[in-house]
Amino acid sequence: MKLHLSRPSDLRLNASIAITGSKSESNRSLLLKALYPNLMISNMSNSDDADVMQKGLAVSHGLVDIHHAGTAMRFLTGYFASQEGKEVTLTGSQRMTERPVKVLVDALRTLGADIEYLKDEGYPPIKIKGRKLTEREVSLPANISSQYISSLLLIAPSLENGLELELIGKITSVPYIRMTLALLSEIGIVNSFEGNTIQVMSKTSVADKTLTVESDWSSASYFYGSIALAEVGSEITLSAYKESSLQGDSVLAEIYKDLGVETTFGNDRITLRKTVDERPEILKVALHNAPDIAQTIAVTCFGLGIACHLTGLHTLKIKETDRLEALHTELSKLGADISVTDAELRLSPSQEIRQNMAIDTYNDHRMAMAFAPLAIKTSLFVNDAGVVSKSYPDFWKDLKTLGFQITES
The missing domain is CATH 3.65.10.10 (Enolpyruvate transferase domain)
Structure with missing residues (x-):
C-alpha cells in the first residue's frame, strides 16, 4: 500500500x-503469563508483534514463524529453551535471518540449553529442544540489545535455581532492563540489580494479578x-x-x-x-x-x-x-x-x-x-x-x- x-x-x-498498550510491556507480560497462567493482562498492544508473540507462546512442537518481530525472536528463544519437552524451530523473515542471536544462544547454552543453528552460525533459523535449565550463573556483554538480557531475566524465576546474570562492560538500554525487573517485582518475584550483577530468585507460583499495560x-x-x-x-x-x-x-x-x-x-x-x-x-x-x-x-x-x-x-x-x-x-x-x-x-x-x-x-x-x-x-x-x-x-x-x-x- x-x-x-x-x-x-x-x-x-x-x-x-x-x-x-506498549509493545515492549505487552510482550514481557505475555511471556510471564505463559509461565504463570493465572496472570491476566489488560490494555494489551494490538500490534502484529504482540499477536505473533501470543501465537508463538501457544506452540509446543513444530515451526514458529515470528516474521519481522525481533522481540519475539529473542524472548521466545529463552522461553522455549527453558520449557522441558517442547521442541520447535524458530524462524522469521529474510531480514530476521540476518539479525544475530549468537550472544543469547551462547548464554542459554551456558545454562544448559539445547539449541542448534539450521543455516548460518549465529543466526536464525534455530532448532530448540526444551530442557530443565539448572545452571544459575551466566554473563553477557553489557552493551548489547536489552532484549537479550530481558529474555534471560523473564525466564529466570521459572528456573530451578533462579539466575545470576553478570553484565560485562558499560550497560546500555537500562530502562528496558528495569522495565523487566519491575514487572517481575509486580508479580512477587524477588530480584536485585546492583552494579553489573542482576539476580532473580526462583518462584514456582504467583498470586492472581492483572497486569495493566501502559x-x-x-x-x-x-x-x-x-x-x-x-x-x-x-x-x-x-x-x-x-x-x-x-x-x-x-x-x-x-x-x-x-x-x-x-x-x-x-x-x-x-x-x-x-x-x-x-x-x-x-x-x-x-x-x-x-x-x-x-x-x-x-x-x-x-x-x-x-x-x-x-x-x-x-x-x-x-x-x-x-x-x-x-x-x-x-x-x-x-x-x-x-x-x-x-x-x-x-x-x-x-x-x-x-x-x-x-x-x-x-x-x-x-x-x-x-x-x-x-x-x-x-x-x-x-x-x-x-x-x-x-x-x-x-x-x-x-x-x-x-x-x-x-x-x-
Missing part, C-alpha cells in the same frame, strides 16, 4: 487519541513530532500514560521541551501543547536508553530546519533495517545534509524540503511513522505504508483524526 500525505487544512492541531511511548513520539512541526497553540491529548513510566522512551517529554512542546500529565493521560516557536540551533541528545525515538527526532529537526547530533545509536544497525543508513538515504532524498556512523547521526540545518518524494520504509514500521509528521511541511508519499501494523495498526486512522490528508495512490 502506497499512501500520499499532505498537510492538514488547519495547522493548529487539536485532537484526543487513545493508543493501545500505552506505548514510542507510538506517542509521532505525535510529539507532529506538534513540534505544527503551529503554536496546537494540542493533542493521548491516553493512557503514567508520569512514572517504565518505558525509556518517556524521555520524549524532556527532549521535546527544547522543540517547543510542553507535556502535562493527569488522569492517566498526557496533553502535548506547542507553546513557543523558538528552537535551538542544534539539538544534542544521547539516546543510549531510548534508541527507538531517534528516527522521529531526526525527522522533526529536519522539518524545523535545525541541526541535530544524536548519539548512542549502535543498536539501530540490527533493527528491522539498518535504521541509520535508512535515515541517511531517505532524509537525503528530501534535501537533508546528513551523515551517520555506526552509532551517531549528524544533521545540518536545511532551508529546502523537497516536495512529493516517496519514502521507502524497508519493512520498518518506524520509518513509515517517523516521516509521516513531515507532511505538515511538505507533501510526500510513503511506500509499503501497511508496515505500521507491526506496532501501531491504527496509526493512519489516528493521523487522519489530526486532519492530515491521506489518500491511497
Whole structure:
C-alpha cells in the first residue's frame, strides 16, 4: 500500500487519541503469563508483534514463524529453551535471518540449553529442544540489545535455581532492563540489580494479578513530532500514560521541551501543547536508553530546519533495517545534509524540503511513522505504508483524526 500525505487544512492541531498498550510491556507480560497462567493482562498492544508473540507462546512442537518481530525472536528463544519437552524451530523473515542471536544462544547454552543453528552460525533459523535449565550463573556483554538480557531475566524465576546474570562492560538500554525487573517485582518475584550483577530468585507460583499495560511511548513520539512541526497553540491529548513510566522512551517529554512542546500529565493521560516557536540551533541528545525515538527526532529537526547530533545509536544497525543508513538515504532524498556512523547521526540545518518524494520504509514500521509528521511541511508519499501494523495498526486512522490528508495512490 502506497499512501500520499499532505498537510492538514488547519495547522493548529487539536485532537484526543487513545493508543493501545506498549509493545515492549505487552510482550514481557505475555511471556510471564505463559509461565504463570493465572496472570491476566489488560490494555494489551494490538500490534502484529504482540499477536505473533501470543501465537508463538501457544506452540509446543513444530515451526514458529515470528516474521519481522525481533522481540519475539529473542524472548521466545529463552522461553522455549527453558520449557522441558517442547521442541520447535524458530524462524522469521529474510531480514530476521540476518539479525544475530549468537550472544543469547551462547548464554542459554551456558545454562544448559539445547539449541542448534539450521543455516548460518549465529543466526536464525534455530532448532530448540526444551530442557530443565539448572545452571544459575551466566554473563553477557553489557552493551548489547536489552532484549537479550530481558529474555534471560523473564525466564529466570521459572528456573530451578533462579539466575545470576553478570553484565560485562558499560550497560546500555537500562530502562528496558528495569522495565523487566519491575514487572517481575509486580508479580512477587524477588530480584536485585546492583552494579553489573542482576539476580532473580526462583518462584514456582504467583498470586492472581492483572497486569495493566501502559500505552506505548514510542507510538506517542509521532505525535510529539507532529506538534513540534505544527503551529503554536496546537494540542493533542493521548491516553493512557503514567508520569512514572517504565518505558525509556518517556524521555520524549524532556527532549521535546527544547522543540517547543510542553507535556502535562493527569488522569492517566498526557496533553502535548506547542507553546513557543523558538528552537535551538542544534539539538544534542544521547539516546543510549531510548534508541527507538531517534528516527522521529531526526525527522522533526529536519522539518524545523535545525541541526541535530544524536548519539548512542549502535543498536539501530540490527533493527528491522539498518535504521541509520535508512535515515541517511531517505532524509537525503528530501534535501537533508546528513551523515551517520555506526552509532551517531549528524544533521545540518536545511532551508529546502523537497516536495512529493516517496519514502521507502524497508519493512520498518518506524520509518513509515517517523516521516509521516513531515507532511505538515511538505507533501510526500510513503511506500509499503501497511508496515505500521507491526506496532501501531491504527496509526493512519489516528493521523487522519489530526486532519492530515491521506489518500491511497
